[in-house]
Amino acid sequence: MSTKEKxxxxxxxxxxxxxxxxxxxxxxxxKYKNIKAQSCGIAAGDLDDLMVAIxxxxxxxxxxxxxxxxxxxxxxxxxxxxxxTEPAYEAARAIFKETVxxxxxWPLPDPxxxxxxxxxxxNNYRAIRDNINMRLKNKFI
Numbered sequence: 001m002s003t004k005e006k007x008x009x010x011x012x013x014x015x016x017x018x019x020x021x022x023x024x025x026x027x028x029x030x031k032y033k034n035i036k037a038q039s040c041g042i043a044a045g046d047l048d049d050l051m052v053a054i055x056x057x058x059x060x061x062x063x064x065x066x067x068x069x070x071x072x073x074x075x076x077x078x079x080x081x082x083x084x085t086e087p088a089y090e091a092a093r094a095i096f097k098e099t100v101x102x103x104x105x106w107p108l109p110d111p112x113x114x115x116x117x118x119x120x121x122x123n124n125y126r127a128i129r130d131n132i133n134m135r136l137k138n139k140f141i
Contacts, residue, residue, distance in 0.1 A: 005102070007079040007140070009036040013088040016045025017067040019125070020084040020108055023051060024132050026060045032140050038076070040068040042091050050111075054125045070095055084108045106135060 010028060012021035021039035028037035044067040055062045074095050081096055081103045083089035089105040096103060108131060111124035 007035060007102075009078045010038075010080045010082065011073065011076070011078040011092075012037070012039040012082050012084070013041065013070065013092050014039075014084040015042050015088060015110075017041030017069070018045035018048040019051045019111060020128060020132070022048075022062055022065045023055060023129050024082065024084075024136065026055050026062050026065075027058075027129075027133055027136055028140075030058075030060050031136070035140065038068070038073060038078075040070050040073050042070060042088055044069050050122060050125050054122065054129050057126075058129070080104070082106055106132075108132070 012024040012028075014021040017040050021041060025037045025039035028035055046067065047063075047065055052062045052065075070091055078096070078100050079102065081092045081100050083092050083103070083105050084107070086105065086107070089103070092100075092103055108128055109124075111128045112121060114120065114124065
């Protein structure tokens with residue numbers, strides 16, 4: 001039987017810190033109270049109303065989320081960094097390679113890509129949320 005590594009702090013990184021990384025941050029803060037979670041992007045994005053809506057569906061209020069960048073958090077300490085895009089992974093490795101021993105890449109598509117139909121886009125957002133939730137369960141339970 002293998003034992004899972006325990007983490008007390010995690011940073012989630014994507015491109016704009018407006019969809020994938022805030023979803024992950026919100027899920028961890030709600031479900032894993034013993035883990036400190038933050039999120040950021042390579043660049044700062046805007047609050048995404050669809051992200052707020054799909055998180056509200058699972059009783060998580062993300063309406064106060066404010067985008068941060070890797071630069072904003074470069075002086076912080078984390079046990080684990082999870083990046084959702086390849087550029088975010090490479091940037092996190094460059095900034096935190098000396099201080100963080102575990103930096104993982106969880107590739108996830110941008111949910112805004114594809115059909116312009118609002119229903120389809122909302123389903124893309126939900127699929128990203130549910131995928132991240134499943135991966136977090138596998139990582140932290």
